[in-house]
Amino acid sequence: xxxxxxxxxxxxxxxxxxxxxxxxxxxxxxxxxxxxxxxxxxxxxxxxxxxxxxxxxxxxxxxxxxxxxxxxxxxxxxxxxxx
Amino acid sequence: xxxxxxxxxxxxxxxxxxxxxxxxxxxxxxxxxxxxxxxxxxxxxxxxxxxxxxxxxxxxxxxxxxxxxxxxxxxxxxxxxxx
Amino acid sequence: xxxxxxxxxxxxxxxxxxxxxxxxxxxxxxxxxxxxxxxxxxxxxxxxxxxxxxxxxxxxxxxxxxxxxxxxxxxxxxxxxxxxxxxxxxxxxxxxxxxxxxxxxxxxxxxxxxxxxxxxxxxxxxxxxxxxxxxxxxxxxxxxxxxxx
Amino acid sequence: xxxxxxxxxxxxxxxxxxxxxxxxxxxxxxxxxxxxxxxxxxxxxxxxxxxxxxxxxxxxxxxxxxxxxxxxxxxxxxxxxxxxxxxxxxxxxxxxxxxxxxxxxxxxxxxxxxxxxxxxxxxxxxxxxxxxxxxxxxxxxxxxxxxxx
Numbered sequence: 091x092x093x094x095x096x097x098x099x100x101x102x103x104x105x106x107x108x109x110x111x112x113x114x115x116x117x118x119x120x121x122x123x124x125x126x127x128x129x130x131x132x133x134x135x136x137x138x139x140x141x142x143x144x145x146x147x148x149x150x151x152x153x154x155x156x157x158x159x160x161x162x163x164x165x166x167x168x169x170x171x172x173x
Numbered sequence: 174x175x176x177x178x179x180x181x182x183x184x185x186x187x188x189x190x191x192x193x194x195x196x197x198x199x200x201x202x203x204x205x206x207x208x209x210x211x212x213x214x215x216x217x218x219x220x221x222x223x224x225x226x227x228x229x230x231x232x233x234x235x236x237x238x239x240x241x242x243x244x245x246x247x248x249x250x251x252x253x254x255x256x
Numbered sequence: 257x258x259x260x261x262x263x264x265x266x267x268x269x270x271x272x273x274x275x276x277x278x279x280x281x282x283x284x285x286x287x288x289x290x291x292x293x294x295x296x297x298x299x300x301x302x303x304x305x306x307x308x309x310x311x312x313x314x315x316x317x318x319x320x321x322x323x324x325x326x327x328x329x330x331x332x333x334x335x336x337x338x339x340x341x342x343x344x345x346x347x348x349x350x351x352x353x354x355x356x357x358x359x360x361x362x363x364x365x366x367x368x369x370x371x372x373x374x375x376x377x378x379x380x381x382x383x384x385x386x387x388x389x390x391x392x393x394x395x396x397x398x399x400x401x402x403x404x405x
Numbered sequence: 406x407x408x409x410x411x412x413x414x415x416x417x418x419x420x421x422x423x424x425x426x427x428x429x430x431x432x433x434x435x436x437x438x439x440x441x442x443x444x445x446x447x448x449x450x451x452x453x454x455x456x457x458x459x460x461x462x463x464x465x466x467x468x469x470x471x472x473x474x475x476x477x478x479x480x481x482x483x484x485x486x487x488x489x490x491x492x493x494x495x496x497x498x499x500x501x502x503x504x505x506x507x508x509x510x511x512x513x514x515x516x517x518x519x520x521x522x523x524x525x526x527x528x529x530x531x532x533x534x535x536x537x538x539x540x541x542x543x544x545x546x547x548x549x550x551x552x553x554x
Contacts, residue, residue, distance in 0.1 A: 098453060099451055099523035099535055149455060149456035149460070151519065167521065169538030171523055171524045171537070172493070172516045172523075172524075173520070173522075
């Protein structure tokens with residue numbers, strides 16, 4: 091399936107682009123991360139420390155073991171610092 | 174000594190006046206209350222339930238056993254309901 | 257004076273003009289006259305002139321020291337107020353969020369049971385009823401004694 | 406919409422015009438850009454367009470149900486902000502004081518660690534540093550889970 095992957099804050103800086111469209115058969119977010127990290131050094135650097143990575147699937151916060159299901163948009167970003 | 178005694182809220186209504194000047198040799202607030210309560214039925218009614226009476230000596234909240242010292246102003250009122 | 261007692265209405269928004277320069281966190285609390293019974297014509301507040309101002313100023317200073325406030329304000333009305341009008345407000349400015357929240361809460365607990373004000377509800381039928389103090393207000397104040405400073 | 410994300414500055418006072426009719430208690434929190442180091446030129450906030458608005462609206466509704474709010478507002482800026490400018494504000498209106506205070510505190514805890522915003526400090530020398538999330542913010546949010554509703 092086709093998924094829009096979004097990056098924010100320093101994950102965006104490390105990957106080098108704010109978003110990309112990917113073809114994936116990944117079952118979970120973690121599987122998708124494994125595929126993305128294997129793409130190149132920039133992606134690998136972004137996902138080097140997964141304790142510092144948060145994820146939203148279709149704009150809902152989820153854990154890394156969440157199923158991708160029919161996700162259309164998956165976002166990766168560091169812990170949030172709003173307020 | 175001469176002390177200005179002030180009454181607020183329903184204590185004022187029961188005594189019937191907002192303030193009065195009294196001559197007293199009372200050593201403590203409680204002694205002064207005893208003297209005042211003996212004045213007439215209105216004063217007696219005001220001080221009938223001392224659990225509902227609060228006191229300030231020279232504009233500082235004090236307990237009933239506080240010494241009067243050289244107090245110039247003693248106020249009696251119900252528990253406060255500001256805010 | 258950072259504490260003020262007045263009969264005139266006030267505008268909570270206007271009170272915040274230029275308030276808290278240098279702060280990272282500003283908290284305000286505004287109390288508004290509410291009619292729970294549907295039969296209230298007005299709320300009357302009596303106070304102790306002289307003591308009220310001194311006590312509010314003194315307690316504001318205590319809060320400022322305890323919570324390291326950059327600034328604070330207390331405005332409290334007395335006299336006759338209508339339903340929907342602001343009764344009072346507290347504003348606190350601190351470097352950090354928690355201090356600003358705690359200081360506002362602390363000042364409110366104090367105002368509820370230690371500031372010399374007495375409320376009386378005036379009914380539409382002309383009746384008048386003194387509002388009873390709540391034990392819970394007294395208890396709310398006590399918790400600050402137990403708290404580490 | 407009771408939640409708003411915008412780049413333009415806002416006036417906390419103006420946001421309260423007509424807010425909270427029928428409430429007895431109104432609490433506001435305003436966060437202001439603070440320079441702790443004395444070397445900051447600006448604060449930049451990145452956000453997740455679409456998710457931010459939805460999440461703020463959804464969480465505001467959660468707070469409204471949990472604390473029985475009469476009204477609430479969240480305004481949050483993104484983009485480049487200067488020292489002294491308001492970053493965001495939360496306003497809550499309830500019948501009683503405690504609900505208004507708790508709801509504001511609850512919304513702030515959520516905004517700090519669950520709303521999709523990321524802060525970056527821009528130094529006067531042009532340097533840029535992402536602000537690290539605090540464990541204490543995460544812990545602050547957790548305490549609401551444990552609390553009886």
